[in-house]
Amino acid sequence: MARALPVRQMATGLVRRLLVGAGQRWQFDVPPADWVPPRLERTSLYLHVPFCRHACPYCPYTKVRYDDALVGGFTDAALAEVEWWARAAGGCDITSVYVGGGTPTLALDSVAAVVDRIRSRFRLTGEVAIETNPADVDDTTVARLRDMGVALVSLGVQSFRPAHLEAIGRTYSPATAEDALGRLVSAGFASVNADLMFALPGQTAEDVVADLDRAAGLGANQVTTYPLFTFPYTPVGRYLRLTGVKLPSLRARRTQYRAICRWSTRRGFDRVSVWGFKKGSAPRYSSVTRAGYIGIGPGAGSHLPGGFALNSFDYAAWSDAARGGGPAVALWMPFSQQLAGWWWLYWRLYDTRIPLDQLGATLGRDASRVRSWLRLGELAGLASQRDGTMTLTDAGAFWLHLAQNYFALDYVNTLWTAARRRPWPTAVSL
Numbered sequence: 001m002a003r004a005l006p007v008r009q010m011a012t013g014l015v016r017r018l019l020v021g022a023g024q025r026w027q028f029d030v031p032p033a034d035w036v037p038p039r040l041e042r043t044s045l046y047l048h049v050p051f052c053r054h055a056c057p058y059c060p061y062t063k064v065r066y067d068d069a070l071v072g073g074f075t076d077a078a079l080a081e082v083e084w085w086a087r088a089a090g091g092c093d094i095t096s097v098y099v100g101g102g103t104p105t106l107a108l109d110s111v112a113a114v115v116d117r118i119r120s121r122f123r124l125t126g127e128v129a130i131e132t133n134p135a136d137v138d139d140t141t142v143a144r145l146r147d148m149g150v151a152l153v154s155l156g157v158q159s160f161r162p163a164h165l166e167a168i169g170r171t172y173s174p175a176t177a178e179d180a181l182g183r184l185v186s187a188g189f190a191s192v193n194a195d196l197m198f199a200l201p202g203q204t205a206e207d208v209v210a211d212l213d214r215a216a217g218l219g220a221n222q223v224t225t226y227p228l229f230t231f232p233y234t235p236v237g238r239y240l241r242l243t244g245v246k247l248p249s250l251r252a253r254r255t256q257y258r259a260i261c262r263w264s265t266r267r268g269f270d271r272v273s274v275w276g277f278k279k280g281s282a283p284r285y286s287s288v289t290r291a292g293y294i295g296i297g298p299g300a301g302s303h304l305p306g307g308f309a310l311n312s313f314d315y316a317a318w319s320d321a322a323r324g325g326g327p328a329v330a331l332w333m334p335f336s337q338q339l340a341g342w343w344w345l346y347w348r349l350y351d352t353r354i355p356l357d358q359l360g361a362t363l364g365r366d367a368s369r370v371r372s373w374l375r376l377g378e379l380a381g382l383a384s385q386r387d388g389t390m391t392l393t394d395a396g397a398f399w400l401h402l403a404q405n406y407f408a409l410d411y412v413n414t415l416w417t418a419a420r421r422r423p424w425p426t427a428v429s430l
């Protein structure tokens with residue numbers, strides 16, 4: 001393992017030099033003292049609600065233990081941060097609001113207040129989407145979500161089997177998850193997504209398919225499947241050692257992914273991302289594929305024209321900075337135009353669909369290189385072209401997820417680990 005790291009770094013360095021050239025600096029720094037974002041015409045917005053009742057061992061996200069006494073302060077800080085962005089970036093169009101966490105349903109008063117403030121300080125032109133937890137979904141929660149204009153909901157079911165819920169430290173019962181999913185479906189939200197995990201310790205392809213059948217049977221119009229263990233810095237490794245269970249091999253993971261793909265075809269769900277499958281004309285639920293966004297909350301990122309900004313991960317530091325009327329941005333990395341083009345391509349690959357007519361405008365001189373690689377992918381059976389779109393096949397999507405684990409999540413791991421260590425890190429090299 002000690003030897004693997006330099007090899008991995010060298011491989012990563014070579015790949016990014018080949019793709020983006022030598023001009024891009026791969027380092028996050030403290031933003032300049034007078035840093036302000038560019039004025040924006042249109043963007044999306046992400047609100048991070050960090051509260052959780054307990055910490056799931058596999059979870060990589062910024063979170064604090066839920067305490068009633070913290071919620072008022074969180075609301076004040078989030079509202080102040082919305083105000084700062086509205087002044088700095090302008091009251092632009094907000095094409096979607098995504099509320100994630102943490103567990104947003106633990107602080108719906110905060111969420112409602114922030115969504116109201118977004119409506120008054122920006123022009124909200126798109127939908128509001130939110131993550132929910134099975135333990136929090138009752139009639140009151142559903143009514144509040146409807147009142148605040150939420151159209152898309154995602155329920156973090158993870159599994160309908162008690163042993164698998166226990167293996168990942170989830171404390172609700174399968175019956176609670178079923179009841180929550182049924183309530184959300186009955187409430188008539190435009191999109192109800194169920195998050196389900198695979199490659200859990202002891203899980204088989206049959207177990208995964210049974211979970212998918214259960215979610216679809218209860219009326220979910222989208223399912224998003226995630227393998228365990230994609231973020232290496234979470235305590236999950238230690239947790240699994242403590243509990244003495246083993247993760248499925250790569251082969252088992254591939255078998256399970258194939259079973260998911262076959263299931264989606266059989267049940268009429270179309271692939272909408274590497275992990276996501278949607279049925280019918282419901283809008284797609286997605287947390288990560290917006291072209292640009294403002295991030296509100298501790299650890300939230302903002303993808304802006306020209307670069308990426310990251311808020312302080314430390315709850316108290318974030319809250320003090322926001323309530324003090326300033327930005328809570330701890331780190332900033334400018335993007336060259338070339339990197340912005342590759343970033344766009346990365347997310348289109350994640351969507352598993354690449355609109356070929358947009359390659360020239362986004363990738364410039366790199367577009368012909370990308371076209372050749374896509375053609376090679378087509379010859380290898382990893383992609384197929386139709387009506388101007390290159391679509392990844394099941395095999396292409398599986399290998400992409402492995403590449404994503406290797407490179408992209410390695411960056412996220414490096415950045416988030418450093419950002420967690422200190423409230424205001426000085427620099428993070430990727």
Ligand code: SF4
Pocket residue numbers: 051052053054055056059060061063101102103
């Ligand atoms: S997985 Fe969800 S509920 Fe569990 S700690 Fe992470 S954010 Fe909280």
